[in-house]
Amino acid sequence: MAFMKYLVPALAVAGAAVAQGDSCKGPKTIENPGDASALASCTTFEGDIEIAAKVPKGPITLEGIQEITGSLTCKGAQNLTSLAAPDLESIGDTFLLSGAIELRNLQFDSLTEVGALNFEALPNLQQLSFTKGVSKAKNIRISNTDLANLKGIALNTVGDMEISNNLHLKEADVAQITNVTGFASFSANHEELKISFPNLESALNMTFRNVSSVEIPSLKKTQGLLGFYSNFFEELAAPNLTSTGDLVFADNSELTNISLPILETVKGAFQIANNTELKAVDGVPKLKTVYGALDFTGSLEKVELPGLDEVRGEFNLQTTQEFNCDALQKEVGRVGDWVCKGKVANPQTKDGESGGNGKGNKPTGAAVPLNIPSGMTMMALIGGALGFAL
Numbered sequence: 001m002a003f004m005k006y007l008v009p010a011l012a013v014a015g016a017a018v019a020q021g022d023s024c025k026g027p028k029t030i031e032n033p034g035d036a037s038a039l040a041s042c043t044t045f046e047g048d049i050e051i052a053a054k055v056p057k058g059p060i061t062l063e064g065i066q067e068i069t070g071s072l073t074c075k076g077a078q079n080l081t082s083l084a085a086p087d088l089e090s091i092g093d094t095f096l097l098s099g100a101i102e103l104r105n106l107q108f109d110s111l112t113e114v115g116a117l118n119f120e121a122l123p124n125l126q127q128l129s130f131t132k133g134v135s136k137a138k139n140i141r142i143s144n145t146d147l148a149n150l151k152g153i154a155l156n157t158v159g160d161m162e163i164s165n166n167l168h169l170k171e172a173d174v175a176q177i178t179n180v181t182g183f184a185s186f187s188a189n190h191e192e193l194k195i196s197f198p199n200l201e202s203a204l205n206m207t208f209r210n211v212s213s214v215e216i217p218s219l220k221k222t223q224g225l226l227g228f229y230s231n232f233f234e235e236l237a238a239p240n241l242t243s244t245g246d247l248v249f250a251d252n253s254e255l256t257n258i259s260l261p262i263l264e265t266v267k268g269a270f271q272i273a274n275n276t277e278l279k280a281v282d283g284v285p286k287l288k289t290v291y292g293a294l295d296f297t298g299s300l301e302k303v304e305l306p307g308l309d310e311v312r313g314e315f316n317l318q319t320t321q322e323f324n325c326d327a328l329q330k331e332v333g334r335v336g337d338w339v340c341k342g343k344v345a346n347p348q349t350k351d352g353e354s355g356g357n358g359k360g361n362k363p364t365g366a367a368v369p370l371n372i373p374s375g376m377t378m379m380a381l382i383g384g385a386l387g388f389a390l
């Protein structure tokens with residue numbers, strides 16, 4: 001008889017576990033606040049949770065859940081005003097919020113880990129109430145929101161990071177990030193956006209567009225592109241930078257000073273174009289090798305490259321100002337092909353684009369000569385040179 005006493009509770013526990021197993025497995029769609037409360041006993045939810053587009057006007061709260069192993073997604077929930085998950089610590093896959101045009105409150109007090117975070121078209125979202133701070137995410141994309149800062153994002157490393165079209169975003173203090181293993185891109189946010197990466201040491205690719213300040217004091221290297229387009233700063237300094245892939249400064253209307261005091265190697269093209277106020281390039285004293293083309297156009301008066309031993313691609317310098325090409329040629333070592341012209345009305349980049357004034361453009365990918373046989377390279381370069389002589 002005694003064993004029955006134990007058996008009953010044991011069965012009851014097993015039964016509860018089964019019940020929890022069923023109701024705590026995805027995919028699950030939440031259509032109203034009641035559907036959300038029904039999940040409150042799930043500490044771990046296995047699979048995906050989707051918040052339906054048709055959720056009624058008002059808040060949705062996911063209480064009790066600590067972990068979602070799959071994704072948490074919400075697309076086109078026009079009437080959702082608030083989304084909260086006070087206990088949720090991690091989302092294994094993607095946290096996607098898109099087109100929640102009335103969403104004003106996003107309260108995730110315990111969240112520290114997401115697979116990927118993708119927020120877009122949230123025009124009324126002014127802050128991320130991630131009280132603990134998201135410290136782990138493979139990729140982050142925040143586009144078309146009303147955020148004024150990125151408080152709540154506290155990553156150490158990140159893969160791809162895209163922050164774009166957030167018209168009120170003025171601060172992006174991503175202080176903890178030491179390593180960007182993918183592509184980081186900032187564009188079309190508030191024009192006073194200041195970006196500070198005080199601890200960033202390495203990145204794969206980075207592009208900065210339309211920003212008013214970029215601080216990268218500890219950046220040592222980028223494997224791929226480091227590009228600055230259509231920015232509003234006067235000075236760009238990267239005091240610890242030694243090596244980049246393509247390096248581009250295009251259409252930065254106020255830029256007067258580029259300071260890269262220990263940059264030695266550009267493993268791609270080095271392009272400077274359409275920076276109307278830039279008169280001198282004298283802040284790259286240690287630059288030794290450029291694997292692609294060196295392509296400087298604009299109204300440059302002074303270019304000093306005292307350490308430059310080799311440009312494997314074309315060397316193209318064209319300026320509207322009077323320019324002493326001979327003096328420069330004595331300074332630099334081997335170059336793939338030499339074009340240097342002062343007093344030209346319409347400076348042309350090595351691909352024959354206008355590079356004196358006006359709008360920026362995408363990099364010209366001049367690392368290409370590395371991938372084709374050297375004979376071909378020479379022919380292509382000669383063709384290019386004839387191209388703009390005609």
Ligand SMILES: *[C@@H]1O[C@H](CO)[C@@H](O)[C@H](O)[C@H]1NC(C)=O
Nearest residue numbers: 053054055057076077078079
């Ligand atoms: C949002 O609410 C409005 C007004 O009640 C309704 O017409 C509309 O269909 C709702 N949107 C969605 C996606 O359910």
Ligand SMILES: *[C@@H]1O[C@H](CO)[C@@H](O)[C@H](O)[C@H]1NC(C)=O
Nearest residue numbers: 157178179180181201202203
């Ligand atoms: C950055 O991450 C990449 C890829 O995970 C790794 O190879 C590299 O060593 C890391 N660099 C630093 C400085 O942590």
Ligand SMILES: *[C@@H]1O[C@H](CO)[C@@H](O)[C@H](O)[C@H]1NC(C)=O
Nearest residue numbers: 188209210229230359360361
């Ligand atoms: C922002 O940058 C893009 C791409 O470089 C450029 O086309 C656009 O004109 C810039 N916008 C402003 C306001 O500078």
Ligand SMILES: *[C@@H]1O[C@H](CO)[C@@H](O)[C@H](O)[C@H]1NC(C)=O
Nearest residue numbers: 198199216217218219239240
């Ligand atoms: C620059 O690099 C040096 C040598 O690696 C290091 O000691 C210094 O702390 C770095 N500066 C910054 C601002 O990270």
Ligand SMILES: *[C@@H]1O[C@H](CO)[C@@H](O)[C@H](O)[C@H]1NC(C)=O
Nearest residue numbers: 182183205224225245246268
């Ligand atoms: C990094 O930039 C290079 C151009 O310099 C480009 O070819 C490559 O696709 C970029 N990589 C990523 C991951 O965006």
Ligand SMILES: *[C@@H]1O[C@H](CO)[C@@H](O)[C@H](O)[C@H]1NC(C)=O
Nearest residue numbers: 235237256257258259280283
């Ligand atoms: C450019 O900036 C560097 C570093 O901030 C500074 O040392 C240098 O004097 C500046 N050059 C000019 C011409 O302003």
Ligand SMILES: *[C@@H]1O[C@H](CO)[C@@H](O)[C@H](O)[C@H]1NC(C)=O
Nearest residue numbers: 273274354357358359360361
């Ligand atoms: C420079 O500006 C001109 C005129 O807007 C544009 O056609 C050209 O593509 C730009 N060149 C570069 C390299 O940004």
